[in-house]
Amino acid sequence: MGSNLARKREAYAPVFAALGDTTRLTLVAKLGKGEPRSIAQLTEGTSLTRQAITKHLRVLEHAGIVHNVREGRKSLFKLDPKPIDNLRDYLDQVSKQWDSALARLKSFVES
Amino acid sequence: MGSNLARKREAYAPVFAALGDTTRLTLVAKLGKGEPRSIAQLTEGTSLTRQAITKHLRVLEHAGIVHNVREGRKSLFKLDPKPIDNLRDYLDQVSKQWDSALARLKSFVES
DNA sequence: TGAAAGTGCAACCTTTTTGTTGCTCAACAC
DNA sequence: GTGTTGAGCAACAAAAAGGTTGCACTTTCA
Numbered sequence: 001m002g003s004n005l006a007r008k009r010e011a012y013a014p015v016f017a018a019l020g021d022t023t024r025l026t027l028v029a030k031l032g033k034g035e036p037r038s039i040a041q042l043t044e045g046t047s048l049t050r051q052a053i054t055k056h057l058r059v060l061e062h063a064g065i066v067h068n069v070r071e072g073r074k075s076l077f078k079l080d081p082k083p084i085d086n087l088r089d090y091l092d093q094v095s096k097q098w099d100s101a102l103a104r105l106k107s108f109v110e111s
Numbered sequence: 112m113g114s115n116l117a118r119k120r121e122a123y124a125p126v127f128a129a130l131g132d133t134t135r136l137t138l139v140a141k142l143g144k145g146e147p148r149s150i151a152q153l154t155e156g157t158s159l160t161r162q163a164i165t166k167h168l169r170v171l172e173h174a175g176i177v178h179n180v181r182e183g184r185k186s187l188f189k190l191d192p193k194p195i196d197n198l199r200d201y202l203d204q205v206s207k208q209w210d211s212a213l214a215r216l217k218s219f220v221e222s
Numbered sequence: 223t224g225a226a227a228g229t230g231c232a233a234c235c236t237t238t239t240t241g242t243t244g245c246t247c248a249a250c251a252c
Numbered sequence: 253g254t255g256t257t258g259a260g261c262a263a264c265a266a267a268a269a270g271g272t273t274g275c276a277c278t279t280t281c282a
Binding site for chain 3: 020021023049051052056061063072073074
Binding site: 009010012013014016017018019020021022025026028029030032033034036053080081082085087088089091092094095097098101102105 | 121
């Protein structure tokens, strides 16, 4: 059904929003390398403070994109690819909806 | 190259952000039906004012997701699927990067 | 011509976001 | 033990986001 898109809209918006920031996209890219990284490591090379990075990580965590495990004194963050895959699928549905809408409109004009 | 992801990050963030709002996702879904719609039409059925919807449309327009053409006294908005397709491709790359990273890590452990 | 429909623009307000500093606390290394 | 490293928490400030109201301005149509 088409309402598949509507049903999940509210669930997807926060994930989009979480990725709607260059800093967080960079964090996702770093974590996408595979190895879990600590907050201190993720702060390295940025112009921001550790606390700022922590807040960004909490946003990503809240969106389900990353999750963290405490290991000794360090807090390791790891990427969870599922929400990202879901977003990709959602955008794919939007694309397909668009394509079929165009096809319908075209055949309507031609009839 | 892997830096493909890095190069486009800054360009993608605003598009993600534009989709990071339920109201705007709904607007995209409506426009995804194919026919261009006026601001008044897009306001119908929402609990928001026309001006609020206008602001949301400007955000989408600024991100390149929609563009508008003036027709008489009405301002018609139409979806542009390209930025959305690009986002999908971007997420696809992130997924693939993740998969290959896991494969590398796995073969490292096994060696 | 005059009313109604569709917009645009500006001012304003409230809430959220993004970032900082300062302090505390636990874990590791020596 | 003592110092250092990694992190959490709270208060604060600036900026951006999301929304409203009010008014002016075209375009359409009777």
